[in-house]
Amino acid sequence: MNKAVRKAVIAGNWKMNKTPSEAKALIEEMKPLVKDADCDVVLCVPFIDIPAAVEAAKGSNIHIGAENIHYKESGAYTGEVSAAMLKEAGVEYVVIGHSERRTYFGETDQTVNLRTLAALNAGFKAIICVGETLEQRELGYTETLLKYQTKMALTNVTEDQLKNVIIAYEPVWAIGTGVTASADQADEGNGFVRAAIAEAYGKDAAERVTVQYGGSMNAKNADELVSKVNVDGGLIGGASLKAVDFSVIVKAASK
Numbered sequence: 119m120n121k122a123v124r125k126a127v128i129a130g131n132w133k134m135n136k137t138p139s140e141a142k143a144l145i146e147e148m149k150p151l152v153k154d155a156d157c158d159v160v161l162c163v164p165f166i167d168i169p170a171a172v173e174a175a176k177g178s179n180i181h182i183g184a185e186n187i188h189y190k191e192s193g194a195y196t197g198e199v200s201a202a203m204l205k206e207a208g209v210e211y212v213v214i215g216h217s218e219r220r221t222y223f224g225e226t227d228q229t230v231n232l233r234t235l236a237a238l239n240a241g242f243k244a245i246i247c248v249g250e251t252l253e254q255r256e257l258g259y260t261e262t263l264l265k266y267q268t269k270m271a272l273t274n275v276t277e278d279q280l281k282n283v284i285i286a287y288e289p290v291w292a293i294g295t296g297v298t299a300s301a302d303q304a305d306e307g308n309g310f311v312r313a314a315i316a317e318a319y320g321k322d323a324a325e326r327v328t329v330q331y332g333g334s335m336n337a338k339n340a341d342e343l344v345s346k347v348n349v350d351g352g353l354i355g356g357a358s359l360k361a362v363d364f365s366v367i368v369k370a371a372s373k
Contacts, residue, residue: 119350119371123325126157126344126371127284127351129245130358131185131213131332136163138170144361145174151365155179156372157351161358162213162245165199172208183211183245186219189232201240212237213353215247215271217290227270234271238279245284245353246271247332248311252291264307265314277319284328285311286353292333294355301339304331305346312348337363340370 119126136144141163152159162183163171171182188198204212214237215230230246237244248267250260268285275283287307292299299307308329316324331343332353343349351371357363 119344120347124328124350127160127328127330128157128354128368128371129160129162129183129211129330130354130364131216132161132163132358133185133218133355134164135359136167138167141167142170142174144359145171145180147361148364149178149180151361152368153179155368157368159368160211162211168207168209181210182208183213184209185213185216187212187214187233187237187242189229189236201236201242204242205240209242211243211245213245213247217247217249217288217293227267230271231273235274238275238282243282243284245286247286247288247353249288249290249333255289255291260307261310264310268311268314269318272315272318277323280319280323280327284330286330286332287311288332288353294334296334298334298339301342301346304343305348308348335367337366340367344371
């Protein structure tokens with residue numbers, strides 16, 4: 119991490135876990151454990167949990183995010199949620215283009231870009247996910263793919279809007295598998311993302327963008343991962359559902 123030029127951010131991605139009452143209980147447990155964090159602490163929760171999470175996080179340093187956003191203001195999009203809905207609910211961050219959304223729900227680089235623009239135009243901080251499959255890595259396409267996904271996601275994003283962009287490098291082969299990229303692999307992948315931003319916006323702008331690692335970061339490997347220069351925190355899955363484990367990761371990013 120390089121806290122002199124960019125923020126470290128630890129963001130939990132709860133996926134399809136926790137009822138509203140469980141969300142409230144978990145946040146109440148987390149609050150005293152992360153209150154002294156020297157990094158931004160975010161919890162991205164299922165839509166149904168947002169009101170309870172926002173209420174539970176009030177007065178704390180925990181920010182609440184959503185796990186998706188639609189690019190239209192309203193309309194016949196059953197099951198989707200608009201920027202205005204999320205704004206009124208008190209959301210500050212939005213996860214966009216998670217590999218599970220791409221794999222199971224037909225997200226493409228084009229829809230990721232549209233959702234990114236909708237989020238940024240509404241004033242949210244966008245956590246944009248990019249990453250390669252194991253097959254793509256073994257074929258040697260990691261750098262090409264990460265740069266392409268990053269540039270596609272940021273199409274028509276202004277340099278001023280870039281200050282509200284976080285990119286999460288999440289190698290698909292390391293999500294929910296228990297397999298983690300080595301610290302050097304994570305740093306390399308994040309470096310490819312930063313290089314893509316530099317190609318589009320210049321080196322100075324790229325140095326200011328927070329680039330997270332998002333593939334099975336946990337309490338045991340967080341210290342080593344965040345010690346790398348290009349790893350500015352993490353997008354945390356399973357470990358964000360356990361208050362103590364999540365707080366250990368927050369502490370690692372606070373050093």
